[in-house]
Amino acid sequence: MKIIVIGAGAWGTALAVQASARHDVRLFVREANQAQQMQHSRINERYLPGVQLPSSLQILQGQADQAAHFAADLYVIATPMAGLAAGLQALSTATSPVTWLCKGFDANARLAHEIAAATTSPKMMRLLGVLSGPSFAQEVARGQLTALVAASKQRSVTQTLVSAFHSERLRVYENSDIVGVEVGGAVKNVLAIATGLCDGLGLGLNARAALITRGLAEMTRLGIALGAQAETFMGLSGLGDLVLTATGDLSRNRKVGMLLAQGQSLAQATASLGAVAEGVRCANAVLTRAQLFGVEMPITACVVALLEGQVTAQQAVAQLMGREPGREI
Secondary structure, eight states, X not given: OEEEEEOOSHHHHHHHHHHTTTSEEEEEESSHHHHHHHHHHSEETTTEEEEEOOTTSEEEEOOHHHHTTSOOSEEEEOSOGGGHHHHHHHTTTOOSOEEEOOOSOOTTSOOHHHHHHHHSOHHHHTTEEXXXXXXXXXXXXXXXXXXXXXXXXXXXXXXXXXXHHXXXXXXXXXXXXXXXXXXXXXXXXXXXXXXXXXXXXTOOHHHHHHHHHHHHHHXXXXXXXXXXOGGGGGSIIIIIHHHHHHHOTXXXXXXXXXXXXXXXXXXXHHHTTSSOOHHHHHHHHHHHHHHHTTOOOHHHHXXXXXXXXXXXHHHHHHHHHTSOOOOOO
């Protein structure tokens, strides 16, 4: 199978590394200097240091426009959410499946499939899907055991993704609920900031468990309002991704919450990461969509207030604990 991966961040590089063991993979790198460094050292020092790139993996300089000139059985857009629309437009004449890896809402509070619907043709929509689930790029690149979910309205797309990435180290499950998979992938980043805040303040394991559980309830409510299936949120892209991102030491979003709890400003916290924390970018969009559909998301609302400087870490916790008692379900 010929696979083209567009974007050499940590996640795009990690998937390219794993797939290149079985397929013909070309990884497109936007910046010329980074492409040259990766070609020379066979390491992505910027985003995936310490991981050797296999000799079978082809490193090319270019973006989606250049990648579109190459025929492939699968195109993978591995850019942040902000680059998705441009990537889809560049691949508008593709006749093979196109998938994206980004998680979140864009500046207009749209999920990835909504961006696709606004920027592509109905014919191309039948070729589109998302690959998501609980996964740190470093572990995938090193071949540590991981399970992902491939979601699309079209079975042929999810089957292509399974053929491309399923292996003895990386399990890929199929799902037709693309809305639910994307909501889970977006909202878990916001909730991870909250659990990082909890851990940074030393509130304890009981508090962390409560936040994760009630956060899952928020995620599910929003997903159902947007047309998702409730059971999706008990799967890999819901509960699985939430637990990983909210508790894992490799989680950038969790780290943001911990740094805010230590008194750092948002600018200081994000600058120290050296990479994108999607929860910071999309927290306001998540709350905007929730309010539009009348969905109650108190944890998300507190995260937004904290990120916007309206409350301190301690005040955010006090607001959550001071809410009136209610029914769990």
